Amino acid sequence: MAVFTPVTLDDLSQWIKQFPLGKALALKGIASGIENSNFFLTTERGEYVLTIFENLSFEQLPFYVQLMRHLAERGIPVPAPVANDAGELVVALHGKPAAIVSKLDGSSQMDPQPVHCAEVGTILAKMHLAGRDFPLQQPNLRGLDWWVETVPKVLPFLDAETAALLQSELAFQREFAAGPTYAELERGPVHADLFRNNVMFVGERLSGCFDFYFAGWDTWLFDLAVTVNDWCIDLDTGRLDEARVVALTRAYHAVRQFTAADQAAWLPMLRAAALRFWLSRLYDYHRPREAEMLTPHDPTHFERVLRERIARGAPNLTA
C-alpha cells in the first residue's frame, strides 16, 4: 500500500483505546501496495497491520473483514480482524473506514519455484471450498461491469493498435461471459488478487494469504487464472512456465477437482485475468490519485501477458 492518509502515533493515542490492544507503541507506513493506506502497528499486545480504506465504503467493508474472519475460523491462514469494545471490525479514523488485523509471519516469495506454486494451489482450493457457506454476497467490483465502464476512460491514452486490442478483448470477454460454458462455472467468494506479494512463506511452507480487499463473488476459475498469471510466469515476457503451472493446478485439483466447464473455460479465463489487471493498471497509471508514497504498477506487463495468452494458449488444466 501506498500511504494516502498520513497517521501519527499521536492520532492513535485516544483512538486505540476502543481496542483490547493496550497502547500504540510504534507505527510505520508501508510503501508497497497501491490501494489503501497501510501501517505496521506495534501495541502493548503485539504486532498488527492498520489499514485505512481509501476507496471502499463502510457498507462494502463487512464483506471483506467477515470473509477473513470466516476463512480464519476454518483454518485458512489469513489475518484475523480485531474487534473493538462494541464488537465492530471497521471503525472510522480520520473520517475513513479503518481496520486492525493480525500481522502474519513470513515474507513474500518473489522467485517462486514449483514447490511454492503447489502450496499456493492447495490453499486457493481450500479457500474456495471454505467459502461455500459464507453468507454475505458482494460482486467482484473489478469484474466485467467495471471493465465495460473503464475501457472508454483509458482508450484516449492508447495508440490505435493497443486500443483495438483492448476493445476486441473486452468484446470477446462479454460474449464468453454470456455463453453456456461460463454459466456452468462454479462460483463463490474469491480472493481475486492472490499475487506473489499477497502470500507469506516461511521457508517452503505457506504461512498466510492477505489483502482480501479486491475479493468478491466470482468464478473459482477466474481466481485460479489470476493466481497462475502471476505465480507461474516469466516476469520479463509474461510467458507461462509449464512446471509451475502444472505444480499449482495439480495441487489445486487434488483438493477441488476441475470440471469439464473449467477445462473449456481455462484459456478465456487466463485472458480475462490478464485483461482485468491490464485495465486497472492503465487506469491507475493514466488517472493517478494523490499519495504520500505510491509506486504505480507497469500496465504494459499485463498487456504482454494478454498478448502471450492469445498467441500461445495455455497447457491443459490437468496435464
Ligand SMILES: Nc1ncnc2c1ncn2[C@@H]1O[C@H](COP(=O)(O)OP(=O)(O)O)[C@@H](O)[C@H]1O
Ligand atoms: N496481515 C499482514 N501481515 C503481515 N504483513 C502484511 C499484512 N498485511 C499487509 N502486509 C504488508 O503490507 C504490504 C502491503 O499490503 P497490501 O495489502 O498488499 O496493500 P494494498 O491493499 O494497498 O494493496 C504487504 O506487501 C505486506 O508486506
Ligand SMILES: N[C@@H](CCOP(=O)(O)O)C(=O)O
Ligand atoms: N495486484 C495488482 C494490484 C493490487 O496491488 P496489491 O499490492 O494490493 O496486490 C497488480 O499487480 O496490478
